[in-house]
Amino acid sequence: MPSFISSKRMPAVTASAPGKIILFGEHAVVYGQPAIAVPVTQVQARCSVVANPTAPAGQVEIDAPDIGLKSTLEELPPTHPLALPIHLVREQLGIPAIPACRLRITSTIPIASGLGSGAAVSVAMARAISAFLGHPLTAEQVSSIAFRVDQTYHGTPSGIDNTVITYHQPIFFVRGEPFERLTLRHPFWIVIGNSGISSSTVTVVEEVRRRYQASPSSIEPILLAIGKIVRQARALLESDDPEQLGVLLTENHHKLQELGVSCPELDHLVQAALQNGALGAKLSGGGRGGNMIALVKEEKAAQVAEALRRAGAVSTLLTRVG
Ligand code: PMV
Numbered sequence: 001m002p003s004f005i006s007s008k009r010m011p012a013v014t015a016s017a018p019g020k021i022i023l024f025g026e027h028a029v030v031y032g033q034p035a036i037a038v039p040v041t042q043v044q045a046r047c048s049v050v051a052n053p054t055a056p057a058g059q060v061e062i063d064a065p066d067i068g069l070k071s072t073l074e075e076l077p078p079t080h081p082l083a084l085p086i087h088l089v090r091e092q093l094g095i096p097a098i099p100a101c102r103l104r105i106t107s108t109i110p111i112a113s114g115l116g117s118g119a120a121v122s123v124a125m126a127r128a129i130s131a132f133l134g135h136p137l138t139a140e141q142v143s144s145i146a147f148r149v150d151q152t153y154h155g156t157p158s159g160i161d162n163t164v165i166t167y168h169q170p171i172f173f174v175r176g177e178p179f180e181r182l183t184l185r186h187p188f189w190i191v192i193g194n195s196g197i198s199s200s201t202v203t204v205v206e207e208v209r210r211r212y213q214a215s216p217s218s219i220e221p222i223l224l225a226i227g228k229i230v231r232q233a234r235a236l237l238e239s240d241d242p243e244q245l246g247v248l249l250t251e252n253h254h255k256l257q258e259l260g261v262s263c264p265e266l267d268h269l270v271q272a273a274l275q276n277g278a279l280g281a282k283l284s285g286g287g288r289g290g291n292m293i294a295l296v297k298e299e300k301a302a303q304v305a306e307a308l309r310r311a312g313a314v315s316t317l318l319t320r321v322g
Helices: 084-093 117-132 139-154 160-167 201-214 216-238 242-259 264-275 298-310
Strands: 013-024 035-051 060-064 069-072 101-107 171-173 188-194 280-284 291-296 315-321
Touching (some): 013 117, 013 188, 013 216, 013 242, 013 280, 013 291, 035 117, 035 216, 084 117, 101 117, 117 160, 139 160, 139 201, 160 171, 188 264, 188 298, 201 216, 242 264, 242 291, 264 280, 264 298, 291 298, 298 315
Parallel strands (some): 060 101
Antiparallel strands (some): 035 171, 060 069, 188 291, 188 315, 280 291
């Protein structure tokens, strides 16, 4: 690997990464149970990099209009979520500095809502910067950079977000084990309802940890029950009728309620979906806000989405899985 890369004649590069939803198994996945996640391609994070040969050597300008950030890399703390991926790419490629360039980062993925916005931004940045430097990182390297960024902000992430977003496929994920790609026999439709409440995954995960440590015998059965639901869901996804998944989704929501990670607004949205023709519904992600998901037949999608908005969802999104 060269120790210095010049920005002369470097073509501009753009890379993107999708959002994600966890279909089954959030929280329990932190404790070694399996989980299933799928990419959501209607929302994307995007990073473009263009050489800036007139800027002082090594100056990296970062423009992230969605969050009102315009800065140079030097001005940001090294662990800032938009600086860390750059340092990690540099480290991975073994180069001391990046040639002068401008980065523009945009995203249509709602922040702090369980759709993986942080991991998607890291993945898009790692891909764009490494490609700009002429040394595109492998998926494994990109995923591990996004994981390290997540660790800085989310304490003990399971790794499911960076994996599903990097590999852009439905996955069956067990913490610390190689993930498995799921081949879905039948496509199905999911309506995503955004509660509009921004929620900190790290806070909710910490709270579950405290409850677990205080009373493992009351939390362990819930985690095991979630693991069982996830394995049943996998069997359905790979074999039979995905509509049966609805029952499992709602069961998984009840277990998450028992775990204490839901909230009245999410419960209300889940109820509204079920009362308006959804086959099943649950919160998705860290909980206490963010998004919920509802499995629907395609012809019921508009009705369920409308019911969710009437019940307080600030936005809805329809996604086809598989
Ligand atoms: O809030 P999200 O979408 O980042 O999902 C968090 C999922 C958890 O299982 C709660 C935590 C994790 O690291 O897997």
